[in-house]
Amino acid sequence: MSRGFGSWVAKAALTGALAFSSGALAQTATPAPAPTENAAPTADNAVMLTVFLKHDQSRPLSELNAQLERQGYYKAFPPAGIEVVSWYVMMGVGQVVTLRLPASRLREVNRLFETMAWGAYRTEFYPTYDYKAIGQAAHDKALQAVAPPSK
Numbered sequence: 001m002s003r004g005f006g007s008w009v010a011k012a013a014l015t016g017a018l019a020f021s022s023g024a025l026a027q028t029a030t031p032a033p034a035p036t037e038n039a040a041p042t043a044d045n046a047v048m049l050t051v052f053l054k055h056d057q058s059r060p061l062s063e064l065n066a067q068l069e070r071q072g073y074y075k076a077f078p079p080a081g082i083e084v085v086s087w088y089v090m091m092g093v094g095q096v097v098t099l100r101l102p103a104s105r106l107r108e109v110n111r112l113f114e115t116m117a118w119g120a121y122r123t124e125f126y127p128t129y130d131y132k133a134i135g136q137a138a139h140d141k142a143l144q145a146v147a148p149p150s151k
Contacts, residue, residue, distance in 0.1 A: 045102045048085060049109065052124040053117065055094040064120040073116040082109065094121060098128065 055064055068074060078084050083100040090096050101109060113123050 045104070046100055047103050047106065048098055048100050048128040048130065049106070050096065050098045050126040050128045051113065052090075052093065052126075053095040053097065053121040054124070055121055056119075067120045068117065071116045071119070073120075076112055076116050079105075079108065079112060081105075 055061075078097075078099065081101075082105065085098040085100050087095065087097045099109065110125070113121075117123065
């Protein structure tokens with residue numbers, strides 16, 4: 001009886017895997033639109049990307065900088081047409097850079113870090129968006145709601 005049940009489980013798993021796989025393949029069959037290489041970030045196509053560049057603390061800074069220089073990092077970053085919103089050193093971590101870029105250039109930026117920064121840095125990427133105006137408006141509205149009426 002357990003042999004029959006095991007066979008049934010294997011068949012069910014195979015059927016599920018095939019069904020899941022065929023759906024995933026169908027999603028990739030539609031070609032993506034061609035990226036616009038020199039697109040400027042606009043309200044409808046811009047993304048912000050916060051990148052944590054965590055330096056290898058087991059190596060001296062001079063060695064890390066020499067590696068980045070050899071790999072061409074300093075010449076390539078930041079790429080032309082990519083806005084640097086902020087770029088800070090976070091003591092004990094490394095650098096934190098926030099970029100604004102057209103979504104079509106996200107792969108280009110990722111590849112730059114993969115080919116020119118890895119080894120000296122471990123990277124973490126966080127897609128972000130500008131919330132300042134929305135947050136400030138909500139704060140202002142909340143303050144107006146609790147303010148006593150003026151006479």
